[in-house]
Amino acid sequence: MFPPGRGNDNLDPGDIYLISVFGTNEMFTAVGEGFCLREYQEGHHDQMWICEKDSNYQIGMRNRYTGRFLGTRGAGRLECIAYENLAREWLTFTRLTLGGYSINVNPDLTAKRRPLQRVDGDSPHLKVGEVATQFGLHKIKNPVFRRFEWVIPGRLARSSAPYYSGEDVDENINETSIEFLNNYGIKHIISLNSIELPPRPRGWLRAAGISYSHIKAMEYAAVTQEQFDQIWNAYNKSRVTIIYCGYGDGRTGMAISAIQLFQGRALDDNDYRENGVQCPSQIAALNVLRDRINSDESRSGSADILDTQPPPYTVPENTAPEKKQK
Known part of the structure; x- marks a missing residue:
């Protein structure tokens, strides 16, 4: 045979x-x-x-x-x-x-x-x-989480959404995808997919001891500063984590970059692009986050706050609210 x-x-x-x-x-x-x-x-x-x-x-x-x-x-x-x-x-x-x-x-x-x-x-x-x-x-089988790789071995991974084949709606959690997560010891998902998992697959994840955080993000669009805080809090309070969106580039790269900024990394536009960030609005949002972190660190005189909670965000005056993504 x-x-x-x-x-x-x-x-x-x-x-x-x-x-x-x-x-x-x-x-x-x-x-x-x-x-x-x-x-x-x-x-x-x-x-x-x-x-x-x-x-x-x-x-x-x-x-x-x-x-x-x-x-x-x-x-x-x-x-x-x-x-x-x-x-x-x-x-x-x-x-x-x-x-x-x-x-x-x-x-x-x-x-x-x-x-x-x-x-x-x-x-x-x-x-x-x-x-x-x-x-x-x-x-021997079609990939479940395509483009899987470790960002921090044994702590933070990234990939495409499970069973992604071109659209966010392709995302699927089943026995095979849960087995994949278990094989890597992954106990937490941060999804930046535009679509949240239905209740039943979220229940299957809970039964397998895997937590799920959904932070809605549209393709080729930036998340808000409040959502950056949610990403950090979700990651900082969890165990081994995987982050995905659809294909696993722009939105995922934005989340990876945000976590690195919260951890005290000094990143610039080239670093964001190396992480997979794709469009100017995402880069601009990360630079606002970077300035916010640096400003708060300067005021506090210590970087210890980065290990516990994100710095506060204040909407600048005379700034019109962003239009909602269609």
């Missing part, structure tokens, strides 16, 4: 993969804290790997069964020990002209990455070698 596909699927954060020795049914398999190659078994979670990208844009592969990342330790052994995507767990996938991928690792934390290679003979193990072995990537 062979895995699905040819092994040439694209690598995208948030998707789940089988990894094969290219052209065979030998699959990457987690065995406790160890690793080996085993014959493909349909539906076995120990052969499934979730692609994750951390805040340094480094790729790691987390085993769906153990929750540990594929990585290297002493003597170039391939193991599954770490629960975080650390430097020894960073992987580089390079598409090969003959099909499949080579996988490079950094076993001794130097600048040079080396390829994974099949151990000679029939051994079910891989080693850090000099000649790259061909490996296949097989995407």
